[in-house]
Amino acid sequence: MEIKTLHHNDCMNFCPLDVAKGLCRRKNELTLIDSNTCDCYVKLPKCKFCVNYVASGDNLGICKAEKDEPWAYPEMIAVTCEMFSFA
Numbered sequence: 001m002e003i004k005t006l007h008h009n010d011c012m013n014f015c016p017l018d019v020a021k022g023l024c025r026r027k028n029e030l031t032l033i034d035s036n037t038c039d040c041y042v043k044l045p046k047c048k049f050c051v052n053y054v055a056s057g058d059n060l061g062i063c064k065a066e067k068d069e070p071w072a073y074p075e076m077i078a079v080t081c082e083m084f085s086f087a
Contacts, residue, residue: 010049011032012042031058035081042073051087 008022008031016022016033016057024031026040047053053072063072065083070072078084 005040006030006037006043007034008037010044010046011037011040012044013040031050045078045081045084045086047072047076047085048050050081050083051085053087054085066086 008024008044011024013024013026014022014031014034016031017030019033021030021032023029024038024040027038031038031042043049047061047063048055050065051065053061053074054064055061055074059073061072061074062069063083
């Protein structure tokens with residue numbers, strides 16, 4: 001999956017407040033979830049950034065790290081996944 005634009009919700013410093021906005025913990029500012037990243041960007045481990053993720057549709061993919069290849073959502077946060085590795 002090719003990531004064309006990174007958004008604030010792809011950042012470790014972003015804390016969501018509701019479905020539309022959140023807080024940048026580095027700048028202590030409100031920001032829209034889908035706005036482009038700022039200079040404080042730190043990539044958040046998500047399935048869409050993993051070498052084991054293979055997209056099979058717009059909002060769905062599979063995890064090649066598991067032998068049964070379960071479904072995986074590209075936006076799923078993977079901070080606790082032991083098989084996660086940035087692509």
